């Protein structure tokens with residue numbers, strides 16, 4: 001057991017004997033370190049004003065990611081390097097990213113600017129020549145009310161293939177920092193006690209399993225993109241927190257010819273790399289899941305375990321016939337993902353149990369697959385309805401169907417009646433229409449501020465018709481492609 005939290009702030013090693021389990025990185029920076037360059041806008045992961053860059057070891061390599069400091073708990077950064085906007089300027093000289101925003105007039109009131117600088121800085125560290133689509137993805141989680149995005153995107157474009165990149169001290173000293181972080185890595189459980197509660201961070205799966213059994217009241221924290229809001233918006237103060245992010249076994253991805261197994265702690269960014277390659281519509285869904293900052297923190301396991309009826313991954317994974325694996329002590333069990341969701345925010349998870357991995361079968365060549373996320377905004381918005389459909393066809397006839405929806409019931413759920421209407425039929429517009437009618441028997445949708453029940457019913461039916469158009473008349477364009485700003 002180790003009782004010291006250790007991390008680098010820039011190049012400075014910090015060792016803390018005590019830390020509140022849910023102290024946010026933003027509060028630590030602003031209130032304890034008086035580093036006020038990082039701003040608080042929304043305090044719920046939406047606006048990006050608090051964006052910082054965190055370097056951590058991923059498979060032994062130092063990797064930098066942009067994250068939202070407002071919903072990130074400081075003690076989960078054990079063994080990491082934190083870079084805030086204050087680390088960029090060298091003496092009186094601005095960092096090239098900052099200088100580009102000045103040169104292209106990318107800042108007016110300036111409140112969003114540090115966050116935008118840090119998002120572009122993370123991109124600068126990771127990629128020397130990003131295209132416009134990548135730049136827009138990276139900026140989708142940074143809201144600016146003043147400038148409009150054109151000057152900001154122009155500034156980002158001007159940084160491409162910049163010869164000064166090689167001189168950047170954070171890149172030049174990369175190997176040195178990687179060695180320092182490797183020297184901090186250990187298998188000890190980190191245990192911190194403070195007046196506000198206890199924070200436990202095991203480094204191995206057996207230690208995690210033991211702690212989850214021992215501490216039945218503990219809140220498990222993966223990427224904290226849901227749990228963070230319980231604290232900043234729900235004003236909850238969990239007394240005991242168990243963080244999962246140091247358990248490397250939970251970050252593994254194993255692929256075979258038949259299926260891919262994703263550890264519960266696989267971040268959405270990595271999930272997109274692998275699942276996005278399975279189908280372009282899954283890639284599009286994951287591109288529109290939160291923002292770059294949210295995808296860098298949020299995990300597949302968190303999206304499933306929180307049991308939200310409007311989570312984006314459950315419909316896709318249910319349509320693909322995924323299984324969830326749970327562990328309690330040394331015992332594992334697995335069940336079809338659709339059986340995991342029992343009722344609103346109630347899952348088939350016993351005390352002491354946690355999600356270890358999700359097993360996703362491949363998409364057979366003779367199957368049709370479709371997923372649509374319907375939101376009010378294109379980027380960084382939660383679904384009103386998410387529909388994911390898988391059909392197995394033989395000689396044009398539907399042999400089997402899995403139609404899964406989010407936003408249509410208290411849990412992510414299959415449309416059993418609509419599936420029955422399809423099976424045995426020739427796949428056609430008429431069959432899709434019949435299935436769309438049957439949806440009324442399957443669902444009494446949610447009626448809330450995000451969308452009315454009538455709207456959800458109509459959209460769900462339309463998505464089945466869209467599936468027919470996409471597969472029977474692919475020449476008809478049924479999707480709006482996110483358009484990049486034209487650049488010379």
Ligand SMILES: Cc1cc2nc3c(=O)[nH]c(=O)nc-3n(C[C@H](O)[C@H](O)[C@H](O)COP(=O)(O)OP(=O)(O)OC[C@H]3O[C@@H](n4cnc5c(N)ncnc54)[C@H](O)[C@@H]3O)c2cc1C
Pocket residue numbers: 044045046219220221222223224225226227228244264265288289290291294297298299300301302303304305306310311312313353354355356380381382383
């Ligand atoms: C700005 C913003 C935008 C978002 N956009 C989207 C979106 O577009 N689509 C969407 O679906 N969601 C969205 N979310 C919600 C959130 O990002 C996702 O649900 C994410 O996948 C949660 O993962 P996490 O690792 O952050 O979970 P956490 O917040 O760490 O945990 C979530 C819940 O799961 C539990 N938990 C986590 N891991 C495990 C485990 N292995 N075993 C058992 N229990 C576990 C936790 O105790 C908690 O109850 C958004 C959130 C924010 C802040």
Ligand code: FES
Pocket residue numbers: 039040041042043044045046047048049050051068069070071
């Ligand atoms: S303050 Fe808005 S994302 Fe953190």
Ligand code: FES
Pocket residue numbers: 106107108109110111112113143144145146147
């Ligand atoms: S410059 Fe004012 S919010 Fe972006």
